[in-house]
Amino acid sequence: MKTIAFITLLALISVLGLNAQDSISISGYARNYTGVLTKDPGNFSIVQNTFNLNFSGQTSKVGFKVNPYLYHYFDRKLEIGLREAWLDLYAGNFDFRIGKQQIIWGKADGVFITDVVSPKDLREFLLPDFDEIRTGVTAFKGNYRFGNSTLEAVWSPVFSPTIMPEAGSVWEPQIDFPVVPAWDNSTATITPSIENSEVFLRYSLMASAFDFELVGAYFFYDDPALHLTKQIDPISMQLTGLTVRPEYHRVTMAGGSFSAPVGPFILRGEGAFYSGRHFQTAAPEYSDATVEKDNLHYMAGIDYSIGGFKLSTQFIQEHVLDYEEGIRNEKFDNTMTFLVKKDFFREQLWLEVFAYVGLNESDALIRPKVTYSFADGFEIIGGANLFTGQTGRFGQYDENDMLFLKFKYSF
Numbered sequence: 001m002k003t004i005a006f007i008t009l010l011a012l013i014s015v016l017g018l019n020a021q022d023s024i025s026i027s028g029y030a031r032n033y034t035g036v037l038t039k040d041p042g043n044f045s046i047v048q049n050t051f052n053l054n055f056s057g058q059t060s061k062v063g064f065k066v067n068p069y070l071y072h073y074f075d076r077k078l079e080i081g082l083r084e085a086w087l088d089l090y091a092g093n094f095d096f097r098i099g100k101q102q103i104i105w106g107k108a109d110g111v112f113i114t115d116v117v118s119p120k121d122l123r124e125f126l127l128p129d130f131d132e133i134r135t136g137v138t139a140f141k142g143n144y145r146f147g148n149s150t151l152e153a154v155w156s157p158v159f160s161p162t163i164m165p166e167a168g169s170v171w172e173p174q175i176d177f178p179v180v181p182a183w184d185n186s187t188a189t190i191t192p193s194i195e196n197s198e199v200f201l202r203y204s205l206m207a208s209a210f211d212f213e214l215v216g217a218y219f220f221y222d223d224p225a226l227h228l229t230k231q232i233d234p235i236s237m238q239l240t241g242l243t244v245r246p247e248y249h250r251v252t253m254a255g256g257s258f259s260a261p262v263g264p265f266i267l268r269g270e271g272a273f274y275s276g277r278h279f280q281t282a283a284p285e286y287s288d289a290t291v292e293k294d295n296l297h298y299m300a301g302i303d304y305s306i307g308g309f310k311l312s313t314q315f316i317q318e319h320v321l322d323y324e325e326g327i328r329n330e331k332f333d334n335t336m337t338f339l340v341k342k343d344f345f346r347e348q349l350w351l352e353v354f355a356y357v358g359l360n361e362s363d364a365l366i367r368p369k370v371t372y373s374f375a376d377g378f379e380i381i382g383g384a385n386l387f388t389g390q391t392g393r394f395g396q397y398d399e400n401d402m403l404f405l406k407f408k409y410s411f
Contacts, residue, residue, distance in 0.1 A: 028053040028411060035385075035404040037170075045170060045402045046124065047074045052083075063088035067136075084136045093145050100136040103154060105202060105215055107257040107268040108299045110337055110356065111316050114215050114255045114272045117154055117200050119222045121163040125171045125397065126356075126365070127385055135160065148207055154200040159190040161248060162222040174396045175226075179242050184229075187247040190220060210260035215272075217253045224248050225278035228289040249292075251276040264304060268314075271298030283326025294321045301337075312339040334359035335393075348373045356394060363389025365397075381406040 035045040049072040071079040086099030103117040118134040139156040165171040198219035224246035231241030255272030301314035323331040350371040369383035389395025
């Protein structure tokens with residue numbers, strides 16, 4: 001049924017495009033993406049064929065975009081989806097966007113700090129392109145522009161959580177339960193209602209010497225807290241069972257970001273205060289293994305170009321306020337990122353290395369990549385995803401080192 005609907009949608013939009021001639025723009029790409037694990041040679045980590053389309057159009061009063069996509073895998077069902085489908089309305093200094101949309105906030109690269117409107121698809125961890133990691137959210141967005149400033153308000157009537165890896169996936173997070181748990185999903189969904197809707201606000205200024213954003217939000221945190229119920233034998237006092245109940249909790253966020261050129265450098269910063277986060281804890285006084293704490297999340301970054309090389313680094317820290325012993329997160333979680341990028345032959349060949357480094361656990365994800373523009377619109381992309389360490393956000397995937405090759409045609 002989904003396949004028939006997808007083909008019908010493409011046919012309908014194509015006919016409309018032919019009738020509208022130049023008023024509708026059609027673009028997209030076809031891609032093959034193959035990854036092989038290095039520590040278990042011959043085993044594929046991914047074989048994916050992608051077909052992505054963008055239909056868009058705009059007049060002085062209205063605009064629209066529809067972005068259907070198709071993922072074909074060798075080991076799972078055909079996936080057909082709609083990344084974006086929205087309608088724009090323009091009225092003087094006001095514009096309104098209604099429908100499923102990706103909304104991007106903040107200045108950080110590869111890190112989500114104030115970028116909280118669009119949920120994430122983490123089924124392949126942080127390896128896909130970020131326009132594929134971010135998923136569309138159904139929302140009503142309004143902008144009011146005055147001078148170099150913009151006020152933006154977003155209301156999302158339907159909560160969309162982070163999409164996590166399936167059980168058994170090589171990207172399933174490692175959670176150390178003392179016994180095999182039973183799962184209670186009674187609180188794992190949020191019923192769509194006015195009461196359960198989400199609100200996001202942003203003020204942004206684009207000046208000649210700098211730009212910055214101030215943001216605020218009241219929303220459900222996209223990752224669930226895992227509430228635990230233990231079954232204890234009353235005689236031996238030994239643990240006999242464990243029930244895990246995922247639940248999404250409301251948080252309030254306030255923060256901002258900026259970027260500014262200073263001589264040959266570009267300085268970037270971003271920070272957010274979260275109230276109402278739930279953290280996992282092993283402390284015995286918390287019967288369900290979670291504790292509510294406020295926390296800070298912030299980044300300082302610098303970009304520099306020299307001799308055709310683009311260099312960038314960021315320091316990211318997450319701080320749990322009013323910290324107590326037993327919380328599984330550390331009081332200060334420190335991460336750095338590094339980027340080196342250079343083009344050759346008039347942007348026909350690109351060499352790039354991007355790395356996440358976890359300072360607390362001495363783990364890392366290192367991503368060297370080569371992109372060759374073989375012909376107009378056709379790219380060959382080869383690289384590796386290399387994990388180091390034994391524990392931590394990246395070290396837990398130490399067995400997942402992979403080499404990959406992509407063939408991509410954009411039109």
